[in-house]
Amino acid sequence: MTNLLPMADEPAPERADAARNRQAILVAALELIRTRGVDCVTMETVASAAGVGKGTLFRRFGSREGLMAAVLNESEAAWQASVISGPPPLGPGAPPMERLLAFGHSRMRTNVTSGALIKAATGDSSARSRAAASFAVMHVRHLLHELRVSGDLVLLSIAILAPLDIMVIEQQQRDHISLDRIEAGWDDLVRRVVGG
């Protein structure tokens, strides 16, 4: 007999070799990205560096985009943790407005810093962008609520977050707009949206 407690639907009883390979792939990918830069890392390179076949990469991660998303996830999770339970003003404990501004600044700088990886992980319908965006919207919506903002908070959150997108930021940088100015502009936007 198996499975004394057939708990709900456990997503995936992953086989041992699969787990081992997955870890090896992620480690190899991270290292290669660090040394060569995202754009110079090919799936075949990662595969041979991890000591697996190319097919395995695609089996586990679906696409190059998926692999990059998995790599990105590790740092992203840490960032989300610091938003949820880190020190103020990013984490809880500061007034909502300060938290909101800190959140935007942090998100913006993070986007710039790991822009290449984020772009490599963000495609047309990437599962990654759904999850990441969802978290950000959730958080901003919550802060707007605490600030007693009224209206369609989900849409306002999306509107507030949109200018922080890497593509948008990079476009502005190409036009010689400094990060500080972008940041100040975003603060202004937020104050207008929140009102008062």
Next chain:
Amino acid sequence: MTNLLPMADEPAPERADAARNRQAILVAALELIRTRGVDCVTMETVASAAGVGKGTLFRRFGSREGLMAAVLNESEAAWQASVISGPPPLGPGAPPMERLLAFGHSRMRTNVTSGALIKAATGDSSARSRAAASFAVMHVRHLLHELRVSGDLVLLSIAILAPLDIMVIEQQQRDHISLDRIEAGWDDLVRRVVGG
């Protein structure tokens, strides 16, 4: 003797065969896109449909993205014309606020309609997105100025335009948010930014 009036730096004295081929390519590409959909149009297909070699495509347009941008440009130019000199409320003649709202609605619907082509034409550092975005920012900035909005108008324009981006819109549609709701949310955003 040539060139009696050596006007500034004319960009490119294009050769006759080059012009002919360029036209043939654009026509063929447009037709193929219409019938098969953007994603099923390969460079080789376009080349043979236009009766030229693949190398010619890349010579004239630099990349697939560039070709798509050129195709998109034709409709985009028409749209820009209707903004600049078409009937109100999109064109001149209506009060600035009405024009601004009409502009956003029109841009949003256009983005949704030709989303696939826009995405195919918009890459990491596409010349296209620079030009198109530049026009939009210019126009919104102008309207904000007429509305007596104070602040960093360029950044405010960018912030207002960001939520209209196809990627953002499609993300919301995936989350089952209707276009009407998105539109209403955007109107709300604009009113908050403009103030009063």
Next chain:
DNA sequence: AATGAAAACGGACCGCGGTCCGTTTCGCCT
């Protein structure tokens, strides 16, 4: 320990975007 089926593996294979370079065409100038 033996066994058998499900799951994972891996590398040959494909299609497409993009490059390269020898060949062809154009159009200016005598």
Next chain:
DNA sequence: AGGCGAAACGGACCGCGGTCCGTTTTCATT
């Protein structure tokens, strides 16, 4: 006209993302 340098052409070629399917590994059961 016809010759000449520059520009455009075109298709063979390359690298990479992604797929496919025959082979190997794992692990639950006996």
